[in-house]
Amino acid sequence: MNSPILLIHGGAWAMPDDAIAAHEAGIANALAAGYALLERGASAVDAVEAAVAVMEDDEAFDAGRGSFLTRDGRVQLDALLMNGANLRTGGVACVERLKNPICAARLVLDHSPHVYFVGTGAERFAMQHGMALIDNTELIVPRERERLMAFQEAELEGAVDTTFSGPVGLDKEKEDVTLLSHDTVGAVALDQHGHIAAGTSTGGTLSKAPGRVGDSSLIGCGCYADDESAAVSLTGWGEPIMKLVLGKWAVDRVAAGATPAEAAQAAIDYLYARLGGHGGMILLDRNGRVGLAHNTPRMAWGLQTADGVQLGVTRNP
Numbered sequence: 001m002n003s004p005i006l007l008i009h010g011g012a013w014a015m016p017d018d019a020i021a022a023h024e025a026g027i028a029n030a031l032a033a034g035y036a037l038l039e040r041g042a043s044a045v046d047a048v049e050a051a052v053a054v055m056e057d058d059e060a061f062d063a064g065r066g067s068f069l070t071r072d073g074r075v076q077l078d079a080l081l082m083n084g085a086n087l088r089t090g091g092v093a094c095v096e097r098l099k100n101p102i103c104a105a106r107l108v109l110d111h112s113p114h115v116y117f118v119g120t121g122a123e124r125f126a127m128q129h130g131m132a133l134i135d136n137t138e139l140i141v142p143r144e145r146e147r148l149m150a151f152q153e154a155e156l157e158g159a160v161d162t163t164f165s166g167p168v169g170l171d172k173e174k175e176d177v178t179l180l181s182h183d184t185v186g187a188v189a190l191d192q193h194g195h196i197a198a199g200t201s202t203g204g205t206l207s208k209a210p211g212r213v214g215d216s217s218l219i220g221c222g223c224y225a226d227d228e229s230a231a232v233s234l235t236g237w238g239e240p241i242m243k244l245v246l247g248k249w250a251v252d253r254v255a256a257g258a259t260p261a262e263a264a265q266a267a268i269d270y271l272y273a274r275l276g277g278h279g280g281m282i283l284l285d286r287n288g289r290v291g292l293a294h295n296t297p298r299m300a301w302g303l304q305t306a307d308g309v310q311l312g313v314t315r316n317p
């Protein structure tokens with residue numbers, strides 16, 4: 001019997017000092033929910049789903065309620081869940097009426113021959129499998145209305161270069177990472193039976209165009225799990241991560257002999273070297289080896305093993 005492991009992230013960005021406590025508390029709650037399941041012998045998929053759902057319910061994160069708003073002031077959510085034991089996967093994107101998109105992803109994983117549903121089709125699938133549909137306004141918090149308004153005012157004043165399709169439209173050279181909150185959440189787990197799983201959930205980027213889907217819920221981009229390589233979840237500026245299929249890039253390196261720590265660092269280095277991208281990654285293999293890397297000023301994460309809990313908001317030098 002394996003000793004279970006749960007590794008979580010709550011975004012990688014220039015997190016201000018006054019946001020750290022809320023992120024650490026949210027991650028601690030998510031670890032507690034997921035690890036309790038692992039200790040009782042539940043699957044890695046169960047633990048990842050539970051941990052991510054806790055963070056979706058926590059307004060501190062850009063997932064579920066409290067997410068960034070689209071350009072037209074709505075919340076549109078994306079999530080993916082993958083089981084490394086059998087490669088079963090469920091994904092949803094652009095859902096507006098589900099409180100916990102990771103639970104909808106779980107329903108797709110469990111009950112559909114398909115892998116990925118979007119928009120109203122995803123909502124209908126979730127409803128047919130027992131999930132309640134809510135009003136989009138229930139996902140919106142005042143902080144995010146204000147943040148969107150401030151961003152759009154800056155755009156009008158020409159303080160944001162919208163010609164570059166980079167992080168929320170900012171010019172790559174002038175990228176102001178303090179503006180770029182990347183609070184996407186994710187988890188990877190190893191269960192007692194020796195299987196791994198991964199999940200990622202996001203509200204995407206601030207003032208995104210309606211219908212835009214980032215890396216988080218795309219298989220192999222923001223999330224992937226295979227017992228034969230590793231489980232991975234990413235956060236950060238989605239477009240470069242997608243172009244490099246970075247999650248799969250990293251797990252393939254583990255399969256080729258790199259440690260998860262080496263593969264995570266190599267992936268983040270590659271993201272920056274190739275496309276000037278910023279982000280963070282957590283990685284775990286079925287031998288219980290973990291990796292974590294980011295090139296953003298900070299990344300929020302938590303790790304629970306049989307030896308206890310470690311919580312951190314790491315800072316780049």
Ligand code: ASP
Nearest residue numbers: 182184204214235236238
């Ligand atoms: N990767 C997410 C996206 O581009 C954003 C984030 O990580 O916060 O949608």
